[in-house]
Amino acid sequence: MNLQQRDERHLWHPYTQHKTAMYPIGIVKGKDALLWDENGKQYIDAIASWWVNVFGHANPHLAEAAFKQLSQLEHVLFGGFTHEPAVKLAEKLIELLPENQQKIFFSDNGSTAVEVAIKMAIQYFFNKGQKKHVIVAFENAFHGDTFGAMAASGISFFTESFKNQLLEVVRIPIPEKGKEQDSERKLAEVIKKYNPAAFIFEPLVQGAAGMRMYAPEALDRLIQIAKNEKVITIADEVMTGFGRTGKIFACDYLNEKPDIICLSKALTGGTIPLAVTSTTQAIFDAFCSDDVNKAFFHGHTYMANPTGCAIALETIRILQTNDCSQNIQRISDLHKQFINKMKSNSKTSGWRSLGVILAFEVNTNAGNEYYGSIRNQLYDFFISKGIILRPVGNTVYVFPSYVITNQQLTQVYDAIEEAIEKFGIE
Numbered sequence: 001m002n003l004q005q006r007d008e009r010h011l012w013h014p015y016t017q018h019k020t021a022m023y024p025i026g027i028v029k030g031k032d033a034l035l036w037d038e039n040g041k042q043y044i045d046a047i048a049s050w051w052v053n054v055f056g057h058a059n060p061h062l063a064e065a066a067f068k069q070l071s072q073l074e075h076v077l078f079g080g081f082t083h084e085p086a087v088k089l090a091e092k093l094i095e096l097l098p099e100n101q102q103k104i105f106f107s108d109n110g111s112t113a114v115e116v117a118i119k120m121a122i123q124y125f126f127n128k129g130q131k132k133h134v135i136v137a138f139e140n141a142f143h144g145d146t147f148g149a150m151a152a153s154g155i156s157f158f159t160e161s162f163k164n165q166l167l168e169v170v171r172i173p174i175p176e177k178g179k180e181q182d183s184e185r186k187l188a189e190v191i192k193k194y195n196p197a198a199f200i201f202e203p204l205v206q207g208a209a210g211m212r213m214y215a216p217e218a219l220d221r222l223i224q225i226a227k228n229e230k231v232i233t234i235a236d237e238v239m240t241g242f243g244r245t246g247k248i249f250a251c252d253y254l255n256e257k258p259d260i261i262c263l264s265k266a267l268t269g270g271t272i273p274l275a276v277t278s279t280t281q282a283i284f285d286a287f288c289s290d291d292v293n294k295a296f297f298h299g300h301t302y303m304a305n306p307t308g309c310a311i312a313l314e315t316i317r318i319l320q321t322n323d324c325s326q327n328i329q330r331i332s333d334l335h336k337q338f339i340n341k342m343k344s345n346s347k348t349s350g351w352r353s354l355g356v357i358l359a360f361e362v363n364t365n366a367g368n369e370y371y372g373s374i375r376n377q378l379y380d381f382f383i384s385k386g387i388i389l390r391p392v393g394n395t396v397y398v399f400p401s402y403v404i405t406n407q408q409l410t411q412v413y414d415a416i417e418e419a420i421e422k423f424g425i426e
């Protein structure tokens, strides 16, 4: 039996309807932007394996950092103990994050980073004797799949089965071009009506919604409105962090500084699950008290895993090399050239890019259902060409690692042009 057949006997995959889904592809090896399956077929990974793999597959520097740390101290409990990789990583992150950020809380993945952020915000007010429980979030947001993160997420069919068991979340539209004032007005209204604890957002790019983008100035105004009303602002940088938007954090495009920031995905370059929720001294101070009940009673067994922290430090080191900035710039320039070539193509619309993210819509009659037939046709077409892209409805996006070569990117663009010809309508 091959991997595909053995997989089918015991495994359950994410976001998968197993009755109708194709077999998963058994991958045996990766190098840089390439992956190979068990039959020897080669793929260009044009989405960095769900946005994590920023320095390519099987990166020797990350492997070395892991090996060194595993041989020295693989893990120690973080309750009552600490260690060099955690301390160093916290120091490094505080240096890089917006200057209001002072405290680092570790967890394991993007959803838990968000879960922690939401709990911090609600308990912050509780500790100050105020009962606030409502969260404000954007329409079509994605913040993860655990209960709090799921409640904040706005892609309705993901959460339909649980809708009566969720936190109370009120939604505002994202401040897309021309709709900035709608968004501001709605935020002011919901703050007045619901007295929310927090406003959570994906800064500048809504990833899972299909790489929907909006301007930093528009987000600055929303953050101002929230701050004026003492609503805690939470930037979910799980997707945008670590160079993806062309700056280290999407928040680096802002003048306003969010109170809480969530990081994961590229933090360890696609090696080990690790996440961070960072916050300000003021929020931390609300948990400091002679009353033990005011502590933040939240933790995870693998919290601040030394190996993960050591790899994250290596990730940041590589990210800060000239080589890496030049690669980000190179990919960003190529995306812009491709957009210039394609933007008047009448079978497409909505061409946009930021940093290494490129996205557009293929015009179809079929509508833009998330997992609809057009999405599946596009996905299958790209896979048949040896290219891993996962369209969202009729939105196609490219979100590669920084080591993808010009030639590989050209192959991806060529396949996209072919797909537009084949599936797009005027």
Ligand SMILES: *Cc1c(COP(=O)(O)O)cnc(C)c1O
Pocket: 109, 110, 111, 112, 114, 142, 143, 144, 145, 202, 207, 208, 236, 237, 238, 239, 264, 265
């Ligand atoms: C992926 C993602 C999450 C969830 O992260 P997981 O590690 O999959 O739990 C949360 N927020 C954003 C913006 C994401 O892109």
